[in-house]
Amino acid sequence: MKRREVQASVKDEKLVVKRREQMIKGAVALFKQKGFHRTTTREIARASGFSIGTLYEYIRKKEDILYLVVDHMYDQIRERLEKDLELHKGTLESLKLSIAYYFREMAEMQEEVLVMYQEAKSLSKDALPYVLNKEIAMVGMFEEVIRNCVRNGELDLNEKQIKLAAHNLFVQGQMWGFRRWALQKAYTLDEYIESQIELLFQGMQGARTKQETGGER
Amino acid sequence: MKRREVQASVKDEKLVVKRREQMIKGAVALFKQKGFHRTTTREIARASGFSIGTLYEYIRKKEDILYLVVDHMYDQIRERLEKDLELHKGTLESLKLSIAYYFREMAEMQEEVLVMYQEAKSLSKDALPYVLNKEIAMVGMFEEVIRNCVRNGELDLNEKQIKLAAHNLFVQGQMWGFRRWALQKAYTLDEYIESQIELLFQGMQGARTKQETGGER
Amino acid sequence: MKRREVQASVKDEKLVVKRREQMIKGAVALFKQKGFHRTTTREIARASGFSIGTLYEYIRKKEDILYLVVDHMYDQIRERLEKDLELHKGTLESLKLSIAYYFREMAEMQEEVLVMYQEAKSLSKDALPYVLNKEIAMVGMFEEVIRNCVRNGELDLNEKQIKLAAHNLFVQGQMWGFRRWALQKAYTLDEYIESQIELLFQGMQGARTKQETGGER
Amino acid sequence: MKRREVQASVKDEKLVVKRREQMIKGAVALFKQKGFHRTTTREIARASGFSIGTLYEYIRKKEDILYLVVDHMYDQIRERLEKDLELHKGTLESLKLSIAYYFREMAEMQEEVLVMYQEAKSLSKDALPYVLNKEIAMVGMFEEVIRNCVRNGELDLNEKQIKLAAHNLFVQGQMWGFRRWALQKAYTLDEYIESQIELLFQGMQGARTKQETGGER
């Protein structure tokens, strides 16, 4: 699925890109503070460094800004995720490393993640599929990595479990941000990552099982 | 923390309760469809079966309705969760059962869950703590059950892991709803629950580990 | 064709009628000065004696006001026209009298007529038919009166001529208003009416014809 | 009265004329569709084949375009009217012929006529006199022709009647256009012209009168 076009009146493509960068930057800052609905177009224009008239030279409707913002965030996340996963060698150790990297990236982007979680639903039925699609692609990247480990005999999961594990991973990375009111009081980021990875790989095993398992040479 | 008071002009307590029930029922239906921001107070009044004037006899501001609604939803969830967990006998088997029950309840309430996820952030800094508190309490219920298993020697988890596992459980129960656009295409609810529980208890174990573990007598 | 409904949020029918009267009065005054497009809804509200919010309790869109205004004007004209024509006895003399009355009424309403001529086209395709229908009905009233004279042997016109004569009459009555920049400099109203009626009944006859005709005993 | 100057920034007179021709052509097409108010300057620029910036090199304000357009239309009408009337030999027959020609021209230009009727009022108090003046001149052309007939003894009308007859003629020619919603359903253009001329020359005469008149040798 291609990127959804947001129509601009201005023809100069370079300029459109530049102005939209300004716009996204300004809008993100405001959305972080007050959310999409409570932010006015005039505020966005001001925060972007141009007039309300100019703003509308680069979009058609307020919702276009939200789309641009969310789309941009997904691109950022994807970019980071790609980097995190590309080192991956198909071993458990490298998988754990990738996950830790991803968790850390998401922690850095927690405010963006928050905006996405809370505002994406304000996208029209028209725009929503495009961003969901991006999310599906990202979950797919995790799946691929996990599936790799399974192929290598490092993990033993069926297809349903692989898919679900990928989902869980994706969500847990963002959880640090969207549940920070609880998690960030109880854990440092390092603790969170460590514990999360432990649970992920050991599961909530029975005590004996674990001893025996742990007891292997 | 006590329930936050929403001021009413009407004195008759019985009536207040009754009217608010009507209000919540009407508002929930609307919030499910269009979200809090896109729903007007007039629509809520109409859906509740009384006039806009009357609506304001029982609340002070529109946000009060959101608080009432979200608060009510949390109560509902808590109620169900309590029921799910009270049978619990501290064994792994009963824990798995409780989790399955909870996942099923959350699937039934997925629309409500969606509303909570998407609209709770619209609560003022003033009201938010009250509902977050309820959520913390619910996570605490899970913690307690897990901790019980640990005490019984059924599970071997440290305190950090217990807390986190509780969080994960809580979120995964709601995930079926808030990521339905992806999950409900790939899984039936039963499959989701089964796979989720498998992952939860086995973790993403190494293949050999699992064989050995499984191979115990 | 029934009157087009303009939706009001207010339920009290009496009040709707009263407020719309105020609205029409205020709007007409403004439309006379600056036309529909140059008049803002706020100005109309102020001129009507209530707030912009209240204005919108009684209409849905700005265009509704135009419809209300034009519709009202047509009703006024019709009312007067009915009165002018009802005395009519089917003789040439009484026809001339009716016409003179009508011309005089239109002169009184010239500003309203001007508004109608200039703004009616701003009505949506949706509303236009309703007012055109009223105009057709009024032309029909003239036709009927003329046809009466024909039946009585007072006039000798075929059906096409009757219809056209009715149109001409209708338009000429309004001409005094919509061409006042020319006519009102050259004629008093009495002169206009007198000359117009002469032309209407004699036509631009050949000189000899007229002498002979005039010379009859 | 001289033509009103519309200021241009561009000096090259030839170019000014050419660009304004483009402009008028583009604007007329748009005004026919949507009227002056609903047409934007950008649309006019695009329809004219140049940019908004260029448009403003040849006018000062949007209203200038309307003036240019209306002025041009009057010139067109005048041109045709001159052609229609110049054959005129001062007889009744040739007068009827001229009238028929004029009616036919106006039928061809009905959309332009409509624009003039509906939009001319949007001209500023400043520009209006110039175009009204043109209209007065055209009515004067009709007057002259009629007066000629009177001098030749072909018609017997006093000065007031001459002027009024000229007005009526002028308006009736345009009526086919501005009342087309009624007339064009009931008449073909030929029927309209024929009936209108009959009424014009016979008037709505008494039946006896007509017989007697018709009975002359």
Add this chain to the structure above:
DNA sequence: CATGAATGAGTATTCATTCAT
């Protein structure tokens, strides 16, 4: 001369909230 990006005053419309009845 031509272009088109920038501007911001202006406008219709909505909606939470109040308060007299």
Add this chain to the structure above:
DNA sequence: CATGAATGAATACTCATTCAT
């Protein structure tokens, strides 16, 4: 207690006009 008419601040979006390139 219940009603619903009144209010006006707030807001998205438009468009004539300017001016630097």
